[in-house]
Amino acid sequence: MKKGFAVLGLGRFGTSVAIHLAETGAEVMVVDKDENNIHEIADLVTYAVQGDISEPETLKSLGIGNLDAVIVASAGNIEASVMATILAKEQGVPYVMAKAQNEIHGKILEKVGADSVIYPEKEMGARVARNLTVGNFIDLFELSSKVSMVEMIVKPEWEGKTLIELDLRGRYGVNVVAVKCENDLDVSPAPTEALHQGMHLLLTGYNHDLKKLMQVKS
Known part of the structure; x- marks a missing residue:
């Protein structure tokens, strides 16, 4: 519903x-x-x-x-x-x-x-400051003091790979909740669909797990 x-x-x-x-x-x-x-x-x-x-x-x-x-x-x-x-x-x-x-x-x-x-005005100032320090993350929403949702650009090394192959949950403990491409938002992304340049991933997870993902170089 x-x-x-x-x-x-x-x-x-x-x-x-x-x-x-x-x-x-x-x-x-x-x-x-x-x-x-x-x-x-x-x-x-x-x-x-x-x-x-x-x-x-x-x-x-x-x-x-x-x-x-x-x-x-x-x-x-x-x-x-x-x-x-x-x-x-x-x-x-x-x-x-x-x-x-x-x-x-x-x-x-x-x-x-x-x-x-x-x-909003107060929180936006803090959010802008955070966003300047979050690497590949282009937006960040705090869901609680420990959990956040982030919007992340698909890394070049992820292009051509599927969500199954990336296994972000198994490797980093974060969940993919949607895939965004231009103006389209897919809230039920197919795990076998290959990612490509220009896609964004909406991820949720504990802040320490998201930080680990952010720090991954390849």
Whole structure:
């Protein structure tokens, strides 16, 4: 069964989250007051709704309580983001992630029920710094303090080899969760398909195992 998400607020952060979720095959609903924002993303997500996320009737009418998670991505209006978080939890959403402007805003969001609070600008600075030191990894997402997901360019010495031949799980303890080629993302890559130049691998694993893989020269 496909997972269902709602992204409330379509600034740069909300738009990016919605598009990336949709690319994984999930059902994604977006809600924003701005008609232009809705129009620009409508073809990329499952549902695009123009509405005020701080209005109880808006969220009630959308049935967000049936979704797996809601991302409150609008932090510009603190009152609206707090109200949206409260309404999402009242509707029975099991997991609500909310974007905060600052630590005070974040503490308020936690108090009203947000399961996770994120600070994109702060985290992006740390992420950029990490990415400058991760060799063949071109992107890195921390899933926990010990586990990460990375996007890695297929090494020249891997070209022409299959995932079975590389045996990244057996040799390094990391799992291949998807293969990316240009704009196509294959979340069920064939283990017998040969890799080629331009492909990227999405890998998950313990940080120490990913570090070992990064340090391999050949």
